[in-house]
Amino acid sequence: MAIVQVAVAAPLAEVFDYLLPSQEADCALGQRVLVPFGRSRRVGMIVARKERSSIAPERLKAIECCLDREPLLGAEDLALIRWAADYYRCPPGEAIFSALPARLRRPVPSAPAPSDDAVPFEPAPSPTLNAEQQAAIAAVHEAQGFQCFLLDGVTGSGKTEVYIRLISAALERGRQVLVLVPEIGLTPQLAERFAQRLDTERVVLHSGLTERERERGWQRAARGQARLILGTRSAIFTPLPDLGLVIVDEEHDVSLKQQDGFRYSARDLAVRRAQIRDCPVLLGSATPSLETLRNAERGRYRHLHLRRRAGGAEPPRFLVVDVRSQHLITGLSHALLTRMTTVIEAGNQVLLFLNRRGFAPVLTCHDCGWISVCLHCDARMTLHRDRGLLICHHCGDQRTLPVHCPECESPDLRPLGQGTERVEDSLRQRFPGIPLARIDRDSTRRKGDLERLLAAAREGAYPLLLGTQMLAKGHHLPGVTLVGILDLDHGLYGSDFRATERMAQLLIQVAGRAGRAEQPGTVMLQTRHPDHPLLIRLLRQGYGAFADAALAERAEAALPPFSFQALVRADSRVAQRALDFLREARARVLALDAGPVQVWGPAPASMERRAGRFRAQLLLQCAQRAPLHALIDRLLPSLRALSNTRTVRWSLDIDPQESL
Ligand SMILES: Nc1ncnc2c1ncn2[C@@H]1O[C@H](COP(=O)(O)OP(=O)(O)OP(=O)(O)O)[C@@H](O)[C@H]1O
Numbered sequence: 022m023a024i025v026q027v028a029v030a031a032p033l034a035e036v037f038d039y040l041l042p043s044q045e046a047d048c049a050l051g052q053r054v055l056v057p058f059g060r061s062r063r064v065g066m067i068v069a070r071k072e073r074s075s076i077a078p079e080r081l082k083a084i085e086c087c088l089d090r091e092p093l094l095g096a097e098d099l100a101l102i103r104w105a106a107d108y109y110r111c112p113p114g115e116a117i118f119s120a121l122p123a124r125l126r127r128p129v130p131s132a133p134a135p136s137d138d139a140v141p142f143e144p145a146p147s148p149t150l151n152a153e154q155q156a157a158i159a160a161v162h163e164a165q166g167f168q169c170f171l172l173d174g175v176t177g178s179g180k181t182e183v184y185i186r187l188i189s190a191a192l193e194r195g196r197q198v199l200v201l202v203p204e205i206g207l208t209p210q211l212a213e214r215f216a217q218r219l220d221t222e223r224v225v226l227h228s229g230l231t232e233r234e235r236e237r238g239w240q241r242a243a244r245g246q247a248r249l250i251l252g253t254r255s256a257i258f259t260p261l262p263d264l265g266l267v268i269v270d271e272e273h274d275v276s277l278k279q280q281d282g283f284r285y286s287a288r289d290l291a292v293r294r295a296q297i298r299d300c301p302v303l304l305g306s307a308t309p310s311l312e313t314l315r316n317a318e319r320g321r322y323r324h325l326h327l328r329r330r331a332g333g334a335e336p337p338r339f340l341v342v343d344v345r346s347q348h349l350i351t352g353l354s355h356a357l358l359t360r361m362t363t364v365i366e367a368g369n370q371v372l373l374f375l376n377r378r379g380f381a382p383v384l385t386c387h388d389c390g391w392i393s394v395c396l397h398c399d400a401r402m403t404l405h406r407d408r409g410l411l412i413c414h415h416c417g418d419q420r421t422l423p424v425h426c427p428e429c430e431s432p433d434l435r436p437l438g439q440g441t442e443r444v445e446d447s448l449r450q451r452f453p454g455i456p457l458a459r460i461d462r463d464s465t466r467r468k469g470d471l472e473r474l475l476a477a478a479r480e481g482a483y484p485l486l487l488g489t490q491m492l493a494k495g496h497h498l499p500g501v502t503l504v505g506i507l508d509l510d511h512g513l514y515g516s517d518f519r520a521t522e523r524m525a526q527l528l529i530q531v532a533g534r535a536g537r538a539e540q541p542g543t544v545m546l547q548t549r550h551p552d553h554p555l556l557i558r559l560l561r562q563g564y565g566a567f568a569d570a571a572l573a574e575r576a577e578a579a580l581p582p583f584s585f586q587a588l589v590r591a592d593s594r595v596a597q598r599a600l601d602f603l604r605e606a607r608a609r610v611l612a613l614d615a616g617p618v619q620v621w622g623p624a625p626a627s628m629e630r631r632a633g634r635f636r637a638q639l640l641l642q643c644a645q646r647a648p649l650h651a652l653i654d655r656l657l658p659s660l661r662a663l664s665n666t667r668t669v670r671w672s673l674d675i676d677p678q679e680s681l
């Protein structure tokens with residue numbers, strides 16, 4: 022009997038050998054099987070065939086049955102997932118089964134191939150490419166096999182147009198194309214643009230679909246029926262037999278990194294996938310991550326520029342509003358309000374950006390000083406007046422809005438600061454009769470809300486747009502000529518070393534919504550730190566100059582991308598336990614002789630208690646990747662042993678994007 026290696030759907034570091042009974046002899050790589058496992062049965066996937074096993078033949082168990090008639094994953098798909106599982110230290114079975122549509126994680130047979138639906142196609146006219154767009158396209162066309170490109174194009178420079186041309190050419194060559202975007206909210210707009218221009222079978226894959234829809238799309242992609250696949254990060258694992266081009270839009274966005282369970286970077290895996298496939302990959306952004314810029318600088322990625330806005334639109338003009346010692350009206354300066362009036366009277370649109378939802382970030386008692394703290398987190402509960410609730414944005418806990426102070430019974434409770442709900446309130450009073458759309462997670466809770474609001478916003482239905490980053494990213498809103506940024510200051514002095522990078526990206530992305538059509542745009546940035554050197558550089562010289570300076574700072578401090586990191590996070594219900602666990606982990610690292618790997622911490626998280634658990638982290642860092650990863654391999658067994666005896670949860674994050 023043949024021997025196969027099976028990855029079982031469970032958090033186990035190993036894969037297991039099984040016998041393949043003769044009635045299942047043609048069961049192959051990438052097919053799911055049902056196997057006896059301990060006293061139960063589990064679903065698994067065949068990941069290799071073997072000549073012999075190190076386990077004595079009489080002790081080998083046989084698989085019970087094969088669940089699929091054809092492989093669900095091809096050899097390359099498996100290679101990618103297993104590479105990712107190794108690199109990110111995720112158990113192979115967990116990685117493989119989290120890459121499958123949810124239903125196929127259970128012991129059910131896979132469905133037959135879904136049929137195609139033909140859609141009538143009326144191509145929309147395509148613009149004449151400018152010289153920079155042409156050069157970018159030509160560069161990618163010249164690629165022989167694998168090559169990674171950075172498409173670094175200012176907002177509104179026509180990156181999407183470049184994608185469309187490259188996709189079209191790849192489709193004509195008979196290839197499939199995978200396009201990744203960081204957020205669901207960006208899929209409808211892009212899908213719509215693709216639908217107008219590309220006559221091909223498309224699927225969209227994201228977490229907002231039902232299990233059925235997702236499985237169907239996945240199957241059509243896997244069987245080569247769908248030729249263009251547009252999806253959020255987990256779509257990186259979709260099997261694509263004819264893959265010929267990978268595109269990652271907004272490659273700088275943290276949402277491309279999975280932050281729990283199988284913690285992978287879809288962007289980095291896109292590059293790896295293209296390498297395995299030997300095809301080109303294009304990373305696009307107006308604000309590339311410092312990691313990607315560094316790779317371009319080192320010549321590993323080819324840097325393509327689109328320096329001008331397409332179709333003759335002007336870059337937006339920045340005005341800094343120094344709000345120190347100014348009287349603000351619910352967070353808005355007089356200068357901003359005045360200009361808003363002018364823009365609205367001229368029949369254009371204003372977009373206001375405030376990255377804080379709810380009515381106010383805290384409720385206080387004016388008599389005794391009580392504040393609305395969360396019982397489970399080291400955080401304040403946000404006042405949501407519309408819903409009559411205090412909500413903790415960290416653990417989700419809700420309380421009905423108190424009428425009297427819970428401490429002193431005073432009725433004088435006051436909201437402090439403002440969120441989008443409060444700004445909306447104030448604007449409706451100040452601009453009566455002017456249609457306003459607030460776009461944030463609260464105002465778009467039902468399916469289709471966001472799409473509807475954005476479509477109406479694009480049509481110019483709302484002279485006033487107000488929103489969080491949901492509204493800021495990637496949307497083309499041609500009527501917007503004024504963008505007001507109410508408060509980004511926390512990003513200038515954040516505790517995470519990436520805080521300024523994120524602030525700069527968000528600022529440029531939000532600003533990029535202004536003046537994308539005929540009318541020029543203005544961006545008013547309210548700040549209490551108008552003299553901050555990085556801010557000045559960003560506004561006067563642009564993102565590229567900012568990134569150069571930020572990279573120089575990172576080099577100086579030996580931080581990523583000039584070093585590599587891994588973060589061990591731990592949490593426990595009892596204070597100190599997580600820290601104690603990490604102290605021991607640190608001792609183990611030192612006992613292993615860490616060599617060039619530096620060990621920082623452990624330190625409590627900046628918000629230590631969250632959802633009733635105390636959190637801490639231990640950082641490992643090294644100028645080279647190899648010694649760090651070698652150390653981790655030696656460390657993991659002892660971490661697993663350590664945690665067995667404790668009530669501590671822990672995880673390992675390779676190339677972490679966020680500290681706690
Ligand atoms: N060569 C061109 N000539 C005229 N118009 C163009 C050209 N290329 C793109 N456009 C138009 O310019 C606008 C902006 O282009 P697009 O949305 O592709 O930019 P982008 O770089 O992807 O934007 P962002 O990253 O800011 O979302 C679109 O309306 C697009 O149709």
Ligand SMILES: [Zn+2]
Pocket residue numbers: 395396397398400413414415416417418632
């Ligand atoms: Zn909480």
